[in-house]
Amino acid sequence: MYRSHNCGEIRASHINKTVILSGWVQKSRNKGFIVWIDLRDRYGITQLVFDEDRSSKALLEQAQKLGREYVIQVKGTVIERASKNPNIATGDIEILVSKLTVLNESLLPPFTIEDQTDGGEDLRMKYRYLDIRRNPVKNNLIFRAKVTQEVRNYLSNIGFIEVETPYLIKSTPEGARDFVVPSRMNEGEFYALPQSPQTFKQLLMVGGMDKYFQIVKCFRDEDLRADRQPEFTQIDCEMAFVEQEDILTVFEGLTRHLLKEVNGVEINQFPRLLYDDAMRLYGNDKPDIRFGMEFGELNHVSQHKEFKVFNDAELVVGIAVPNGNDFTRKQIDKLIDWVKRPQIGALGMVYCRCNEDGTYKSSVDKFYSQEDLAKWAEVTGAKKGDLICILSGVTHKVRAQLSALRMELAERLGLRNPKVFAPLWVIDFPLLELDEDTGNYHAMHHPFTSPKPGQIELLDSKPGEVKANAYDLVLNGNEIGGGSIRIHDKATQAIMLKHLGFSEEEARAQFGFLMDAFEYGAPPHGGLAFGLDRLVAILGGQETIRDFIAFPKNNSGRDVMIDAPAPIDNDQLKELNLKLDTKEVI
């Protein structure tokens, strides 16, 4: 037996008991005549003591030799601590050790195993197994497990069935790039790893397996933007015989449950925002509504003067920055530089100070009167002491720019409090999205999303205006879930695929099995998927998903700890009937 107790559970009530503990040497304080060791395991830290009076000389010497992260087992008596430590649960006691066994030695770790470590990201990733010993990482992983279990139990309790769908499926050119898996037994053929179990969950609905969920890994071979992973986890859900309202109700219930159980936050009803309103008010389909700064559209109060920049703009739009009038001229100039960075792409920024005396001072005073500026304040909701920041240009671009500025300012002003949770639904998404590069429309959600009733006729004439039965669940400025009511009849699915540019043959080759299934009594159905990594990070008050993944990959899709991916044997390639087609380096 390696231990009678763990390092987090011994209390004053155990005093005089003999215990056996195992764990890692967190810290050693060696005063020569006395040695204290902090012994750590997953559950906590317990202080060990060895001294000249009460320990044998051999034992004391043995203790003095222990290095950081040595794995040891001790037997000893629980005694009261002279100077108690109220900061840890075991702070009332210590263990007077009678026997010490070194279970394994340790090299000096490459970074300190402390909450605030001296190790950089790269080093911590290479030695992730040491990083996981640190409380912040360990607690994040435990937190993730707790959230996951809450999700499973909540959904199971309301009749959802977890069904495993396959990982070795078929590649579809639609959407992001697939990871593929060559098949040895089927020469020249490949499986694909699922980007999501979308078609399978729909087939489960056709199969009558009403109320399905699955917590499942999904894969996308994308060029990794910051904080994306090639493999990620979804809470994937689908229901039959439902309308949008049924789905929102169920998953609002789940999210409310999580906020309550995990964060102790009670939220009654989630606001709902039309997609068009979200874009108009926040320039963004996943608005952070923990703070105001709603957009004010200023065209009608800014395009009547000689200011050409505004007059030529499709949209003139501003936000009121609370107490922004405190910004110095230099700070404002820096803000203007910030929006002009290529990543944001604004050509400039007009601002207007709202002075405490009710007057206004703008960067375009030569064009606009105090009355004009007062109207800007009214439209943007600016109060005395605020600063109005105004951008102008092509609508979709300027909205994105102002949204970025709004988030940046909120961050700087400390308005994005991770302990505050502001969920909302964004509904009535467009069905199609214009790809500016190709001029083609593609599915905004995916090709299985149904258009709003009566709108399918618009597909030919005004494809960009067709709204979908699609919805996103947004939390603190992040999309944590999204879904739709699906198409469930072959004819509509065929029309949809045609509009997405699939020939009949392509549609048949890719989605024939689904179209066939729709002919055998497919029920109305719809669903939603949560991004678990992000959901967990946000509930945990953080935004970096990597911190909530045990063994994440870096931005090149590499696992630097195991050094994957890696070359494989020629024999392996041969068995798969493959050859490398590497570019010649001359």
Add this chain to the structure above:
Amino acid sequence: MYRSHNCGEIRASHINKTVILSGWVQKSRNKGFIVWIDLRDRYGITQLVFDEDRSSKALLEQAQKLGREYVIQVKGTVIERASKNPNIATGDIEILVSKLTVLNESLLPPFTIEDQTDGGEDLRMKYRYLDIRRNPVKNNLIFRAKVTQEVRNYLSNIGFIEVETPYLIKSTPEGARDFVVPSRMNEGEFYALPQSPQTFKQLLMVGGMDKYFQIVKCFRDEDLRADRQPEFTQIDCEMAFVEQEDILTVFEGLTRHLLKEVNGVEINQFPRLLYDDAMRLYGNDKPDIRFGMEFGELNHVSQHKEFKVFNDAELVVGIAVPNGNDFTRKQIDKLIDWVKRPQIGALGMVYCRCNEDGTYKSSVDKFYSQEDLAKWAEVTGAKKGDLICILSGVTHKVRAQLSALRMELAERLGLRNPKVFAPLWVIDFPLLELDEDTGNYHAMHHPFTSPKPGQIELLDSKPGEVKANAYDLVLNGNEIGGGSIRIHDKATQAIMLKHLGFSEEEARAQFGFLMDAFEYGAPPHGGLAFGLDRLVAILGGQETIRDFIAFPKNNSGRDVMIDAPAPIDNDQLKELNLKLDTKEVI
């Protein structure tokens, strides 16, 4: 709203209430003046009624047109049924329909959606979404979800943390063949899909994440034997600071819990059998102990006469078949043919009838006396009326042959009752296994399994005799779980890898990260993994895992429903820097 109730919940207490139901037309009985429809959903069947007296003409005609598997919605009043059906939960009532909406039509399904269907396996797999509508498949999937949830809750309640490990890892030539995934971003390199999360769970132990579990998909690119799947699900577990006894206790607890909660069977303590004894008594390391027929080794009572076949044999071994003396001569001849089939490979079978009058009649009466035969009966435990079946030859072959015969006879005699559960531990497995083809030893469990204390010295002299800290959990003749105490120090791991034929460079390239990890304070650890597919099948009283997988693959690793694997675009190949290297067909 598509429904106010589901099709399984309406009872007599609902009579006179108005309800809305949605579901599939299971069956229609049209008598002209009256139509009954069985409406089915996931939850059950409710009878609908339409008739001349109480329904409008239009409604009656509409009902008469409904085909099998049409998806409909009805509104109506719950009424008492004239002739009640005690076989279904809703059998006291029916719905007098006032409104009928066809939500989707259906082609005639290619097989009947009944518990006993007319569809063959291939057809059912192609239309798996229809197969899932059938109760046996649907109930198996629901059963699987229930078992899985029980596992998760049990382990979570005793402090296990579910941690997700990566799917895109590194290929290792050890063990079965890996599925590989070409990396687009890392030219010429490949990920591998995990055969198990073995190294990651060990790294989690090094990381202090004591008590890990995960229900996780694993992948093996093997030539598929009957009832194997290229992707399968494991309940993967690992603990730190444990000895074998700790692990057996925890997972015996889990299994006992499942048997009780899922099957209502209480089993106090699981027997333990040494590997050597399992082989001696059952010729098999996963014995079915629901019935007797233990092996009796007969060398000492059969090699003293002139019967050369026995005298030349390394092992002479028999079993007593209960009441086997009832077999006719013809039946026994067929049994002899059965053991001589190439799949079994015995050269012949000696038998001995145990007559009711206490005499014996054997096929080798010219060599053996009644006294000899009485000893055989004693050794095999044969009673009057039994039949002793005896095989002889090289020990490991003859054991396998007699084991196959034992199982076949038990099957024929109805001794393998799927409602009876007989779990046991098989312990003290050999560390290494001789590969007869190559003459090399390889790890019986895997290269991370620790030898029994003090036995590592035997690795050089008697590698085949070294026993490991390895154990299997066996249920009804199937290995449902297996595991080991792992090596946790670099030196031992290096010795082990050397004995498995890895050069130092190979060991470094493949397992360097693990060996490094062992140098930073790796704790003693061990674990176990259950094969979830088989566990669920056996608890469900069946043995075919395919019946418990929503979308299984066939023996060629194909999903015949979605038709995967499939060729991929040349562009996709090019992006992956790959070329097909297909064999020329001349």
